[in-house]
Every structure is written in structure tokens, then in C-alpha cells.
Amino acid sequence: MSNTPLLVIYTGGTLGMLPSDTGLVPGHDFEARLRGALKTLPPARQASLPEFEVLEYPDPIDSSAATPADWQRLARDIAGRYADPQKRYAGFLVLHGTDTLAWTASSLAFQLQGLDRAVVVTGSQLPLEAGGSDALGNIEAALRFATLPGLQEVAVCFAGKLMRGVHTRKWHTHAFDGFTSPNYPLLGEMVDTAPVLYPSRGLDSQQRGLPRFELPDYSALDDTAVVRIALWPGVSARLLAAWLLDDSVQGALLEVWGSGNIPEDPEILGVLAQATGEGKLLAAISQCPHGSVSIGTYAAGSGLLDAGVLSGDAMTPEAAMTKLVHLVAQPLSDAEKRQRFVVALAGEL
Numbered sequence: 001m002s003n004t005p006l007l008v009i010y011t012g013g014t015l016g017m018l019p020s021d022t023g024l025v026p027g028h029d030f031e032a033r034l035r036g037a038l039k040t041l042p043p044a045r046q047a048s049l050p051e052f053e054v055l056e057y058p059d060p061i062d063s064s065a066a067t068p069a070d071w072q073r074l075a076r077d078i079a080g081r082y083a084d085p086q087k088r089y090a091g092f093l094v095l096h097g098t099d100t101l102a103w104t105a106s107s108l109a110f111q112l113q114g115l116d117r118a119v120v121v122t123g124s125q126l127p128l129e130a131g132g133s134d135a136l137g138n139i140e141a142a143l144r145f146a147t148l149p150g151l152q153e154v155a156v157c158f159a160g161k162l163m164r165g166v167h168t169r170k171w172h173t174h175a176f177d178g179f180t181s182p183n184y185p186l187l188g189e190m191v192d193t194a195p196v197l198y199p200s201r202g203l204d205s206q207q208r209g210l211p212r213f214e215l216p217d218y219s220a221l222d223d224t225a226v227v228r229i230a231l232w233p234g235v236s237a238r239l240l241a242a243w244l245l246d247d248s249v250q251g252a253l254l255e256v257w258g259s260g261n262i263p264e265d266p267e268i269l270g271v272l273a274q275a276t277g278e279g280k281l282l283a284a285i286s287q288c289p290h291g292s293v294s295i296g297t298y299a300a301g302s303g304l305l306d307a308g309v310l311s312g313d314a315m316t317p318e319a320a321m322t323k324l325v326h327l328v329a330q331p332l333s334d335a336e337k338r339q340r341f342v343v344a345l346a347g348e349l
Ligand code: ASP
Pocket: 012, 013, 014, 015, 061, 062, 063, 064, 096, 097, 098, 099, 100, 123, 124, 125, 126
């Protein structure tokens, strides 16, 4: 075993699932199953795989059950081993369910800022042992990317594509090519069986003087600390107030129209202004999957500015929500939270 192996962390997800009477459920003994499956690869491909150790969570989950506390556990497990003086891991690979994979990848990026090696997250649409599964291919590709010294950030590897974690979204319920990065180009791709990184797109060329991990206690947050509201035609101030003015709410993501528009309704704007006036962190992104918001282009959006709502630019909902969670969990002043929301912490803007 090399003294700089990768660390593979198995958290659950379809990739490790087994059939049960009620449908697929997270399976155990994943290391043995994975090592057995890798032995089915052609000998030359087996021989060129990096060495790895496996940390298998004893309680693997369907990622639809994940909470901020799960993001926190994962980041702390990686951070603890990252700094281990006895052993240097060359990189980290997180095996995760696809349903909330983009959320976990985004959250990890905010908690593990300034990585000097890779944290790659992958999953699959079919279980490892299912006929024609994409699991082994995704894991093989992710292992190869995770060992590249030029990859120094949280990335998602899926169907041969390598995407910045904080720009990734699940885009198809069952197609193998199930993830997309709507507003940032691919970081790399598998070409045959070789991982190819595209230089200049990676965070390694953009971050200096790091790492600076931030591991706030997400589990201390109330489960309503940050809410997500997609506006709909006819949305009422009364319903918005019920969520935004609730005492336990500290932040909210508003998914507004087009380039940053909402109804020009004084009552709605009043609720937003009251919420931000109470120190709540409110941000807006577009319901369009592509492009950024540019609040104030239309009169119909300028009220957002007056109400103190921040621009989420072209962030994905997953990135914007996990960033809000990350900021409200920290003992920062309201001004610091607002300032940090609008600057890039992990390549998300
Ligand atoms: N429900 C599964 C999960 O997210 C779906 C998958 O992994 O593809 O854990």
C-alpha cells in the first residue's frame, strides 16, 4: 500500500444499495463489494488504479435523508484526516446518493476552502451489482481524478464528466449522464480511460495562501434556519410573511423570475424589507437554470435592492442555500454575512 493512498468515504446512496421488500435500501460491506467489482476490470486498468483506503459509514443513508448535520460530519471527517501528521492522503473520494449529491458537494466546498488536493464526489443511477450499472465506471473515473495533484477543489465526477462541485446540479432522474454544470464549464473529462483536466478552469490557479477550512456547527442550527421559496404567479405577502418573519428563520433563498424580478407589490416588498431589517440574510437567484440575476435591470426587480435582498448571481440553488447555511451558522456580524455572501468563497460565482 502506498503511503499516500486516497481515502474513499462511503456514505450510502444507490451505488451501494441492495434490493429489499420495500425497494432499494442502503447496503453494508461496501469495501469488499467494491474491491471485488474492481477485480472485474481489465488487468491493465486494475494495475493503474491508485491505492485507496475505505472509511465506511456504519449507518449508510439514502441521500434524500441528508441534513446539514451530515454535511458537517463529512467535512469534519475529511478535515481530520487531511491534517493527520501520521498519514498523508493524496485525495478524497466521497461515495454518495445522487439525490442530494450536489448539495453535499456544495456544502463541502464552503467548509473545505483552499484545498490543496482533490475531494471528488460521485454516485450512480444503478446499484453496483445491477446489470449494466454505471457505478463501477463512475467510481473508476472518480478514483483516477481524485489522485491528480492539479485538482485542488471539491468536484463531482459523473458519467465521465468532472464538474466544479459548487456548480453542479442533478439534472436527470435516471439517465446515466445525470448531472450538469449550467453556469461553469467542465473541469475535466475522461478520454477513454484517462482523466484529463482542463488547465485554467481549476481553483488551483485561483487560490493562494490556503487552506482555510471553516467548520462551523451546522447541527446547532434550527431546522428552519434557512428556507427556500420559489415564487409563483399570485404569490401573497401573507404567505411569504409566514415563513420569512418566523423567529427561527435566519436566512432565505428566493427563487425569482428571469434576471431578477418579483411582483411590484408594496406589501411583498414590505415583508422582505422587514425580514432583512431583522438581520435575516435574504438572497435571490433566478428560476432560469442558465444565466445570472441582475437585480435592478427592470423596475420589477429594483424593489429587491431597496428591501436589502442580496444577489445570488448565477449560483445554483444548491450552492446558494448551502452558502446561506454556512454563513448563518457562524458568529459573524450581519454586515460580514452580507459581505461574504456576495464574494466568491469557493469558486461559486
Ligand atoms: N435515492 C438515492 C440517493 O440519493 C438516489 C441515488 O443515489 O441515485 O441516495
